[in-house]
Amino acid sequence: MQHPRRYAILGTGALGGFYGARLCRAGCDVHFLVHSDFEHVRQHGLVVDSKDGDFVLPRVQAYRDVRDMPVCDVAAVALKATHNHLLPSLLPPVLAEGGVVLLMQNGLGGEAEAARAAPGHAVLAALCFLCSNKVGPGHICHSDYGAVRFAQYSADGAAAGISESMRAMAQDFAAAGIEVDLLDDLLLARWQKLVWNVPMSGLSVVLDTNTGALMTDSHTRALAEDIMREVMAGARSCGRHIDDGFAQKMLDMTLAMKPYRASMKVDFDAHRAMEVEAIYGNPLRAAQQAGARMPLVETLYRQLKFLDARNRGI
Amino acid sequence: MQHPRRYAILGTGALGGFYGARLCRAGCDVHFLVHSDFEHVRQHGLVVDSKDGDFVLPRVQAYRDVRDMPVCDVAAVALKATHNHLLPSLLPPVLAEGGVVLLMQNGLGGEAEAARAAPGHAVLAALCFLCSNKVGPGHICHSDYGAVRFAQYSADGAAAGISESMRAMAQDFAAAGIEVDLLDDLLLARWQKLVWNVPMSGLSVVLDTNTGALMTDSHTRALAEDIMREVMAGARSCGRHIDDGFAQKMLDMTLAMKPYRASMKVDFDAHRAMEVEAIYGNPLRAAQQAGARMPLVETLYRQLKFLDARNRGI
Numbered sequence: 001m002q003h004p005r006r007y008a009i010l011g012t013g014a015l016g017g018f019y020g021a022r023l024c025r026a027g028c029d030v031h032f033l034v035h036s037d038f039e040h041v042r043q044h045g046l047v048v049d050s051k052d053g054d055f056v057l058p059r060v061q062a063y064r065d066v067r068d069m070p071v072c073d074v075a076a077v078a079l080k081a082t083h084n085h086l087l088p089s090l091l092p093p094v095l096a097e098g099g100v101v102l103l104m105q106n107g108l109g110g111e112a113e114a115a116r117a118a119p120g121h122a123v124l125a126a127l128c129f130l131c132s133n134k135v136g137p138g139h140i141c142h143s144d145y146g147a148v149r150f151a152q153y154s155a156d157g158a159a160a161g162i163s164e165s166m167r168a169m170a171q172d173f174a175a176a177g178i179e180v181d182l183l184d185d186l187l188l189a190r191w192q193k194l195v196w197n198v199p200m201s202g203l204s205v206v207l208d209t210n211t212g213a214l215m216t217d218s219h220t221r222a223l224a225e226d227i228m229r230e231v232m233a234g235a236r237s238c239g240r241h242i243d244d245g246f247a248q249k250m251l252d253m254t255l256a257m258k259p260y261r262a263s264m265k266v267d268f269d270a271h272r273a274m275e276v277e278a279i280y281g282n283p284l285r286a287a288q289q290a291g292a293r294m295p296l297v298e299t300l301y302r303q304l305k306f307l308d309a310r311n312r313g314i
Numbered sequence: 315m316q317h318p319r320r321y322a323i324l325g326t327g328a329l330g331g332f333y334g335a336r337l338c339r340a341g342c343d344v345h346f347l348v349h350s351d352f353e354h355v356r357q358h359g360l361v362v363d364s365k366d367g368d369f370v371l372p373r374v375q376a377y378r379d380v381r382d383m384p385v386c387d388v389a390a391v392a393l394k395a396t397h398n399h400l401l402p403s404l405l406p407p408v409l410a411e412g413g414v415v416l417l418m419q420n421g422l423g424g425e426a427e428a429a430r431a432a433p434g435h436a437v438l439a440a441l442c443f444l445c446s447n448k449v450g451p452g453h454i455c456h457s458d459y460g461a462v463r464f465a466q467y468s469a470d471g472a473a474a475g476i477s478e479s480m481r482a483m484a485q486d487f488a489a490a491g492i493e494v495d496l497l498d499d500l501l502l503a504r505w506q507k508l509v510w511n512v513p514m515s516g517l518s519v520v521l522d523t524n525t526g527a528l529m530t531d532s533h534t535r536a537l538a539e540d541i542m543r544e545v546m547a548g549a550r551s552c553g554r555h556i557d558d559g560f561a562q563k564m565l566d567m568t569l570a571m572k573p574y575r576a577s578m579k580v581d582f583d584a585h586r587a588m589e590v591e592a593i594y595g596n597p598l599r600a601a602q603q604a605g606a607r608m609p610l611v612e613t614l615y616r617q618l619k620f621l622d623a624r625n626r627g628i
Contacts (some may be wrong), residue, residue: 203617206520206521206617207520207617207620207621209620209624213620213624214620217619217620217623219615219616219617219619219620220616220617220620222616223612223613223616223617226609295540295609295610296609296610296613298537299537299610299613301533302533302534302536302537303517303520303521303533303534303537305531305533306521306523306527306528306531306533306534307521309531310523310527
């Protein structure tokens with residue numbers, strides 16, 4: 001392409017705000033859909049405190065409504081999966097002909113929802129390994145990591161290989177100083193990410209704690225490891241093999257990182273809906289359809305469903 | 315016996331205070347070991363608000379130290395299992411020759427500890443189905459149930475039948491208006507009680523709730539049922555068969571009863587040690603020695619160990 005690639009960032013929170021600001025700083029043409037912080041971001045732009053270097057974007061292209069946005073080459077979905085019912089109204093207006101959806105979410109099943117909402121458009125996933133929190137309106141604190149793994153969605157769930165648009169987008173991210181990785185098998189990548197997410201997010205909420213405390217206590221560390229191995233068995237039931245050493249690698253990584261308040265815990269503390277179905281319900285159903293049970297994951301699922309309902313008064 | 319049977323109540327809390335007061339009112343010679351409320355109980359006696367009728371015992375025989383107590387026919391252990399390390403100093407001074415220990419605790423393993431602490435004395439168990447809380451010094455509120463099931467401990471774990479001292483004690487309790495039941499197999503009775511206790515106590519603490527909310531929410535109700543069935547499988551591994559319908563009976567009973575704050579939750583809220591080893595650790599180890607795993611029980615165990623340590627700053 002001659003012109004810089006045009007991105008719509010749908011959801012300018014801890015994740016969308018961070019990657020969008022980095023792409024913007026690197027010269028991409030980035031348009032931000034902003035919900036609660038709209039007035040503030042329109043007037044003051046975005047502030048990113050980052051372990052890679054703080055920066056400010058005093059002016060950004062901010063919108064309150066997708067119908068005001070230009071059509072874009074990439075519609076990056078950085079909403080929580082709990083808002084995916086909005087995709088049919090959000091995606092079509094912002095997608096240029098040949099534009100692609102880039103789903104930046106956790107859990108399983110989001111790509112299928114995006115594909116249904118944007119028929120005729122390719123759907124890619126960006127699996128983000130990012131520790132970042134929104135600390136104020138338009139103000140993001142990036143504490144650790146940041147790498148992104150790209151993979152292509154296919155309706156039949158088979159490995160879809162590495163497409164041209166994946167490479168192009170990865171170049172933008174790499175130019176923005178983001179570590180990128182291109183994967184040929186989305187489902188494998190999703191299950192690998194669940195290996196960490198399922199124990200750490202759920203236990204953080206249920207036990208009102210952070211990753212550091214979970215790893216320090218021998219009982220919760222052993223529980224996290226057992227849950228990781230159960231998720232790996234769930235992946236296997238769906239035809240995705242994850243090496244046995246992967247669990248240990250995730251544990252070591254978590255031990256090494258700064259104690260982190262998982263994003264599910266952040267949502268819970270703010271009395272927002274948690275991504276329980278995306279991270280727990282959908283993997284449980286996928287494994288179940290493949291004939292596998294994940295009783296520890298199901299236990300967390302049920303505990304989280306109870307807490308989520310009470311937390312939001314439903 | 316000619317004289318009324320003499321009871322030492324070791325631990326005058328929600329449970330020991332309630333049964334002790336009832337025995338006392340019915341004419342037994344009851345001596346109370348009182349810890350934190352000693353001065354108050356010595357001056358004001360015991361107050362029992364009960365669904366069976368409120369009553370006051372303005373004067374009771376209260377002691378701060380077992381060495382001041384007379385020797386008794388029955389040493390009723392109504393301490394939490396977390397205090398069983400005290401039994402070697404508490405039991406010998408209060409047991410008359412031929413006196414028996416009556417263990418009024420939850421979980422597994424307490425009888426063996428009592429037997430080691432009082433060599434030469436028979437150990438009986440009283441499994442208490444009681445909803446009661448201490449609401450103030452020497453002030454007990456009995457909200458529901460109250461039945462007691464007696465069973466005899468044997469060192470080899472086999473069913474020990476129904477002894478004479480069991481019958482005698484059961485008569486005292488019955489005379490005090492307590493519903494009693496005599497069982498020939500302690501281990502079966504213990505596992506049956508665990509079927510209710512394991513899900514309800516642990517989930518109440520982990521999810522910061524009561525039995526009513528656990529039963530109302532479909533996810534936690536299903537989780538409680540799965541845990542019940544796992545405990546029943548654990549019992550089976552130890553040679554104790556519990557009918558399949560027992561879980562449903564426990565669920566129905568819990569649905570029917572007033573929402574109850576489990577005693578483990580009361581302990582947790584007061585930052586006291588929880589009976590995690592008695593109710594979770596010992597059954598897990600017993601099942602494991604018999605070759606059975608209880609992964610959901612183990613999950614609760616690990617969650618509770620984490621919360622217990624943090625709750626008491628250890």
